[in-house]
Amino acid sequence: MDLHLQDIHSLAEGLRRREFSALELTDTLLARLANRQQELNAFVTVTADLARQQARDADARLARGDHHPLLGIPLAHKDIFCTRGVRTTCASRMLADFVAPYDATVVQRLRQAGMVMLGKLNMDEFAMGSSNETSHFGPVRNPWDLSRVPGGSSGGSAAALAARLLPAATGTDTGGSIRQPAAFCGVTGLKPTYGRVSRYGMVAFASSLDQAGPMARSAADCALLMDAMAGHDPLDSTSHPKAAGNFSAALGRGIAGLRIGVPEEFFGEGLDPEVATAVQAAIQFFAARGARILSVHLPHSVHAVSTYYVLAPAEASSNLSRFDGVRFGHRSEQRSDLMELYCQSRYEGFGPEVRRRILIGSYVLSAGYYDAYYRKAQQVRALIREDFRRAFAEVDVILGPTTPTPAFALGDKSTDPVSMYLADIYTIAVNLAGIPALSLPCGFTAQGLPIGMQLMGDYFADELLLAVGDAYQRETPWHQQSPKEFGL
């Protein structure tokens, strides 16, 4: 029985029927993980003992007749979520030894659902990056082609899922960090409506853009995870009072009559022809099943990347000020006075990309530049949201490519920040508006690299996106493909 090939739904079924125990499942995945970790580098920390303990607890609950659909299902958390007693590094030297004294709300909710934590997943440092190359613990490799990046910043999550090391993972998405690696690795990931999933205990990058979400093999599995993850959290002021939802129950709807918007701006110059072809085929799929395909305009979305690279670094520069070497985190040996302690610790603790973004952020907020950059970007952000509002008056979902190209090679863009930033050209507008978006596989390149498409929805349309994605996946094979070497 190839437990590693099964998705959450079938594993839950097997656990319920006592075909295998949660401990057996956990041990199987831990053994596989031990073999594969070295070539992928998807994990920062593996918590084998803790996982076995949690699996035993899950088995006890199963024996008592508890049938929560996530009970006993293994997962791993992006290493941006605080986990009590297990180090939380954010893939940074700054936090290499940091052990949070508390659990993030997302971690707590999924543990309460009975999920078994296998460990903490690699990522771009402080979630800043689109290739997972900025990690202090080294890059993650794409299981479809080990010479390529898995995308980022949730690259460890996407790679581990694609390699079938685990059936579920958490990610965070500030400018595409769930969707872009999901597309590069051929997995499914949801960036929920801002405010549906608590940010408490999630190390902040850019607070008004960050949102945690599920990553799995299918939209249906993401829905199961969202059932547990979403919900109002009194510890997060930006948590929406109506955050909770019944995501799984929303699945199973048809496609006929669905109004799908296709934005011209997402199909212009720079879009790889193979990606364009695969996404067009998906549009045809929906059209053939009775969806109405309409053209929509998102004229300000072309400014999304520049808007983002003002606002996100501004928030980040302030969010990352707490890493000062005083109460936690890296402290330099060179610290003859307070100023040196700060400057040296922060220089040594942060990698170049993080330092660069802190500098950008300090600049756009500083006296004389605030109005020209920060305030201006906030205004353009409002226009981007307005574009979506207008579009969603006409259509139910917007469909486009998740990324302009398939996964690129390691080292390709790592020395050119701007070209790296443009890898998120289609994903960023969604974060600026705060709306939900789902990335799911829709084909492969001739070279065998996964291609992802993105379904965007209005505020609180998360359920609709998952239902549409699920309808697509019930009739398409893409999400079930696994890389030859890893799928066996």
Add this chain to the structure above:
Amino acid sequence: MSTEWEVVIGLEVHVQLNTQSKIFCACPTAFGAEPNTHTCPVCLGLPGALPVLNEAAVDKAIAFGLAINAQLHRQSIFARKNYFYPDLPKGYQISQYEIPIVGKGHLDILLTDGSEKRVGITRAHLEEDAGKSLHEAFVAQSGIDLNRAGTPLLEIVSEPDLRSASEAVAYLKKLHALVRYLDISDGNMQEGSFRCDANVSLRRPGEPFGTRAEIKNLNSFRFLEKAILFEMDRQREILENGGKIVQETRLFDANKGETRSMRSKEEANDYRYFPDPDLLPLHLAEERIDRVRVSLPELPDVRRIRFMEQYGLPAYDAQVLTAHRELADYYEQVAENLDAKIAANWVMVELLGAMNKAGLEIPDFPVPAGELRLLLQRMADSTISGKIAKEIFEILCSEGGTVDAIIDAKGLRQITDERAILALIDEIIANNPKQTAEYRAGKEKLFGFFVGQVMKASHGKANPDQVNSLLKNRLLSQ
């Protein structure tokens, strides 16, 4: 020459709000705990921790805004003030910048010449306090205690309307009394619950404002006065020698009574304020404002006028008695159904004198209002004389106890039995034949001598009015 300078002063006052828990987390605010025991992931600024606003801090800010007739912003914004300091855990202070909760208002102060002056209040905003750096216990190191970090502050910024050190002190005292009236702060200046920075500049009257210096760390009314006077001299000297005032932050050194530059710390600050993305706009619902309005206590100015009308007190008495909420409450308990002016005199002279001598405030003062009231009652119903009353008050202050118990234990009850007083009078007349003869011969000045002798013989307990009339009768009837 020097008389031509006019001083321009504006005050920024940081008031710690007396909430139970901190402004953005549930840690207790109690003073004096073991270091870092009142901390949590939020107020330590641990990665991933997020702020949630305390509603009591909001209500107390609203109460203040209503009390100074300010415009309350129905939508205010929390902003981050970014700077690095070891007692500032997140590397930024959550404060309010562009739109504070409390907008323009005013406070009326009474000047020494009896006139009133209206002082503008620019704004009052909510923010979090920082922690403390301790230097004593370590060599070349400082210890950081973050118990105070996250305590709610209301920063109250005045207009530059104050024109002398004494005006500044009067304003600060009035503000201090107000926050205690409102019960939004304990106002404890020693513990830092009420701290003041002063912006001081000089100008020729009628000219635009001069360059100002900001003086920090003024934690008493006296220090505020001294610092301003010092700063006026310092700036005058510079200006009269043709120099220029540097805009800077200065620290008041209480030991030397002077201010000195803190230029090193202030160098090249750029706080990069921006709206805190972890917090949403603070909306004030009308119901919330109304709820606070209904719960407001009677404010000092209203109470002062009521004291003049209800108790018939002179303006000065009403002003002194309403300067502090506890004192006014105390007075009202004492004065109930008694002669209001006598009660006022007792509270202002005896009580305030004794409090001053003992260095105590009303809550710690050993004589409760009810006991003083009883004392005055015993005086009014002639159980004791005024002189005895003062003696009893002193006993109450030093030893405690109750009025009636002291009267009984020490046998201080006034002698009003006519026969007993007459017996004393007859004895005195008999023992002083010479003085009696002189009095009867017309030397009326000697009457006082006889009164004194009778009072002395009664150990001060004879009713003086009775002594007067009985004695007069006896001396005249031969």
Add this chain to the structure above:
Amino acid sequence: MDKLVVERIAYLSRMKLPAQEIPVVTEQLAQIFRLVEAMRAVPTEGVEPMAHPLDLQQPLRPDEPRTGGPQRADLLANAPEAQDGLFLVPRVIE
């Protein structure tokens, strides 16, 4: 974007900026701000700046002090240097 500006923001950010890195960092930042130029040309007159995706009001917490929560020992466990319940730093000079 020039050397002086970069040095100033590095100072504000309390991050060391070694002399040999200044030219590279300056050029990278200049590139990023060239990317941002087009956005700055978007007409935005009268547009309300958007600070946040949610049109919600700040929630309020009841004023109740916590009773549980992590202990001081746990909270100080990550401190690079601590003694007697205090975080230690090089002497703070006022």
